[in-house]
Amino acid sequence: MKNFPDLPPIWLLLFMGVNWVAARFLPLRVDAPLLDVVSWGGIAIGLVLIAWSAVWFWLRKTTIEPHHTPQNLIVEGPYQLSRNPIYVGMAIILAAAVVGRGQVLCLILIPLFVMIINKRFIVPEEASLRAVFGAEAETYMQATRRWL
Numbered sequence: 308m309k310n311f312p313d314l315p316p317i318w319l320l321l322f323m324g325v326n327w328v329a330a331r332f333l334p335l336r337v338d339a340p341l342l343d344v345v346s347w348g349g350i351a352i353g354l355v356l357i358a359w360s361a362v363w364f365w366l367r368k369t370t371i372e373p374h375h376t377p378q379n380l381i382v383e384g385p386y387q388l389s390r391n392p393i394y395v396g397m398a399i400i401l402a403a404a405v406v407g408r409g410q411v412l413c414l415i416l417i418p419l420f421v422m423i424i425n426k427r428f429i430v431p432e433e434a435s436l437r438a439v440f441g442a443e444a445e446t447y448m449q450a451t452r453r454w455l
Contacts, residue, residue: 315373315428319397322420323404330408337409346407353400360385360392373428380440382447390433390451394424398454421454429453 311317330336363386364371369379371393385392401420405413436444 322416326405326413329413330410335411342406346403349403350400353396356396357393390453
């Protein structure tokens with residue numbers, strides 16, 4: 308994994324690919340027209356949340372790249388509800404994709420994705436925020452949930 312681009316959207320695409328393959332080739336698939344509606348609605352909600360969250364990086368003129376040092380602490384907009392609304396949006400998209408494909412066994416992908424995002428991105432990002440913003444970051448993290 309030396310040259311693997313370690314970015315959350317890559318992990319999301321990887322998990323969605325596993326979901327697609329599993330839904331195509333494994334049993335226990337549930338087919339219902341309502342699942343498609345729920346799936347597309349969830350994907351739309353996730354995309355809107357990600358876009359709304361990303362706008363705040365532009366407004367506050369700080370990096371959106373998870374492995375870079377932030378210049379500003381974002382506590383407005385969706386960041387009042389969650390410290391990680393982009394990751395919440397990605398988890399919603401994955402959950403919606405799992406629902407849409409109807410593969411019951413793929414439900415396990417959702418908590419696995421959350422665990423990987425926590426370990427590879429959120430924990431290091433929180434350490435970076437503490438290092439750069441000190442007490443201000445700590446106050447924000449105590450007042451705002453990590454996910455929801």
